[in-house]
Amino acid sequence: MLTLLLLIVPLIAGLFLLLNKSKSNFTPVVYIGIAVQLAIFVYAFINFKSNPSLLNFDKAWLPDFAIRFHLGLDGLSILMVGLSVVLVSLILLAVKGLKYENMSHLLGLIFLTQAALIGVFSAKDIFLFYFFFELALVPVYLIANFWGGENSSKITFKMLIYTVFGSLFMLVSFIFLYMRGQSSDIDSLRVTVTLLPNAIKQVLFWGLLLAFAIKMPVFPFHTWLPDAYSQSPTPATMLLSGLLSKMGVYGLIRILLPFAPDGINNYGGIVITLAIIGLIYGSIIAIKQSEIKRLIAYSSFAHMGLMAATVLTLSVSGMQGAIFQMVAHGFNAVGLFYIAKLIFEKTGSRNLAQLGGMTQTAPKLSIMFMIVLLGSIGLPLTNGFIGEFLMLKSVFDFNTILGVIAGLSVIFGAVYMLRFFQKTMFGPLSESATEISDIGSKELAILIPIAIVVIVTGVFPNLILNVSGTFVNTLTNLVR
Amino acid sequence: MYPIIVFSVSGLLMLFLGLSVNKKSLLPYNLLFMLVGLASNFLDWNAPGLYFNGMLEISNPIILVQWVLIFAAILVSGISSRQFDDTHAYPAEYYAIMQFALVGALIMVSFQNLLMLFVGLEILSVGLYVLTGSDKRNLRGNEAAIKYFLMGSFATGIFLFGVAMFYGATGSFDISSGNSVANNLLEGKMFFWLGMVFIFIGLLFKISAAPFHFWTADVYQGAPTVFSAFMATIVKTAVIFALFRLAAYSFNLEYENWSKFLVIIIGLSMVIGNVTAVFQTNFKRVLAFSSISQAGFMLLSLIGLGAQSYGNLGFYSLSYALATISAFGVFLVISSNTIVEGRPSENINVFDGLFSRNPDLAIILLISMLSLAGIPLTSGFWSKFFVLNDAAAKGYFWILILGVLMSAVSLYYYFNPIRASFKKTDLGKIEISSLSKYTLYVCAALTILFGIAPNILRSLF
């Protein structure tokens, strides 16, 4: 029931903001929406261990087809739902402080995305999952299209075609599974899958993988990403990198692992290799970027590659690391894109060559930037470290050579991130940065929570690892 | 049965109202008649049986489809407001013919006798030939009308020939008599098969399934937009249900024989419809080719032919009607605001900057296009899901994959108007009459409602 409430609150808030005609009266709705959601989530989190039935919602959706509207939260889901609740709240507040026209509609669309995300992360029925998986794209597409730059129509369209194309293959696989199992419940379909002929299992693996691989994206399917990230407006970029890409990893863990374990055993190596290639490739390109949004985009792409690889190693540490990194990377990516937007708003430039010396005029911004950046690099005692460490360990266990290559990415990560920091914050004061102001309390209200998360989860990783521990153990036992 | 009588009488009344009442108050009368017809339809509820000496069958599922047809006609009338205001339009005749055509459509979904099917088909078609050419000053309209008439009567001829063969083989026009030849030897069956093929071809022609689709784009483009909407929704629904009745009652024992060919026709319709639509710049042509591919999807339920298929088809028809009518409705408003060379522009670029010109229309267009493309949250997703699932359950898995692939292709042209509508322009606001506005609101709201809670509609059938 609580999960349904979590889904409905942003939906109502979003619809209200979209249908709202007056320009000014929407601020309280945003705050109330965020507050109510956070309150429900905290209550749900407290009751998570003691009273799990409180989080379940199960009702017939299409009785003739045995399709159910089944929401529920387990160890993985509650983390991801929590991530979407907290992170989207931060994004909402951040966007509210930025300058966009039609603010009410923009915030409404972000709320709708949030509703769809919570749906994806809590769906227990394959068709419900698919329903929200596709749905999450529509508001983001609209944001990117309408609030984006010159070329955004073309580029976001490419993104849309790519991702919908992928998820249609997922739909085909789902319909197939549904016909074989006469049920669409994720848990009960696991049994059906084991009874399938071997050849079909392999096809199923590729069908399902394609959707998630495009969404994240994994190496050969990433061509939509750099343009989409750099041309889209910051709200869309934050949603895409912080949350929508996590849908892909989540799908791997929730759908692909239990449904196609045989396929992973056969072809997992290929996909892991591709993902590691993507990791290195993304990192190297990030080093050469001069446009800050593209730089973060490629770094994001690299991180997603590592997550995809480790999930497919089917090890406990890999899974835990990927889950941890999903949360960590969500916060870091949103923080970085927000900072990039702040830099752009203050200086009017996104080019590294035209920036510099901002520590002198904007010390608070540079401190915050430093913390988020260190998290992103994976310095010990920040959140990035735990995830990277666990993930690299699992890749090492899987294949030593791949592990060594993947380990290089840590060095590359430090190179491009520190270069990014150095070029923008240090050095001679650039012309564009001479008269800029530092960030105020409004911006700090977004960045300080992110910084706290970066440090706290880095020091006490068990806060997250404990929540997902049971789930990961059951899943790995089941899959092996 | 009652709406057939109501519309026969009200059509005549409408003709005479046109002589005495002024033009603007004809639409309210038309809506009134249609609402009366809609209400009278429920008099037959829970009273199944055969009427007119076993010529028509009435049962609850049939009444629901008739309800879909009348409802779609009401929506089409709704978007026609202000369209027939100029001096060269004869709205009384248009609405009267629409009601007569509706009679034909109603007969086609409830026939029990192949002659009734023929009568219904002719009433529907002849009305539409006239409506297609009703804009006499439009050269394309004239071309469309003659093309539609020639092609359509040719198809009717083929259909009638098939009916004659059917009669020759079975000795009866009753649809259930198809089963009587089941045990015949091959020799006796040849006649029957020939009849079956001709009947199928004649009707497939009317729903513009490929390869019988060549007239579609020209006719949709040439016909006045309101009547294109009528053609795309009501004709398609009526004919597909006629086909379904035939497949379920007359030819069900021959399933193995015709399903193999039908599935190829479906595949062709999907590929030709979707791929050709990508290259169109005229929005009405886009919708015409989209209707070809949608016809392919609708035919999938004939392949399914199970307990669920009738309901799937009903769901599909209504959700398709809602989406198509709102697409045509939005287009009608905008194109009559964009005059190029003395005529309303039909190019896709009429949608440029729609969001800033009239945000409501842009959102409705968005919903309707998403529904046609089959994206979740809209009823279009479920309708495609139902029929694909149905066909795949019969073992035609490749058509499922093809259908899904073609949906991906269709995204391209369905998103073109959406992309255009989010462009930035400085064109003025668009005004819209309140009747069409509320019609479009209803379409959009129902599309979303059936998308979130499909069971509301699905459980009715």
Add this chain to the structure above:
Amino acid sequence: MVSQFGFVLLFMIAGIFLVLLVLGIARILRPSRPNPEKNAIYESGEETEGTAHVSFNLRFYIVALIFILFDVELVLLFPWASVFGDKALFDDTKGVWAIYAGIEMFIFVFVLALGLVYAWKKGHLDWIKPSQEETNFKSPVPKELYKDINEKYA
């Protein structure tokens, strides 16, 4: 053994044969002296002028349609009359049959008559249309210009 369709075929063959036979006999018996008068197209004694491929006035069609309306009506009236006058049916139903059948035919004729009234009221029966309608076509050429030209070359 010949089937029902076989009889149809036999009829067709016999029909063709008979026509050929009669024409063949005529061919043998008749004298053959063609002249231009004889070879001319027969049109009620009038001399033919021009080609047949000209556009007729559209009003011919409307009048023809209205005529056909009542012409075809007879096709139904004849069989109806034979059933209406069936004494056995009349006796069986104590006359109710005749009332129903009568009402039915009245409805049928009434609907057809409505069509005539409609055409009448619309003015399709008037051969000469009373007034010229002014089009609201907006031409870049002003109307005065046409008037000047008409007056100049009148």
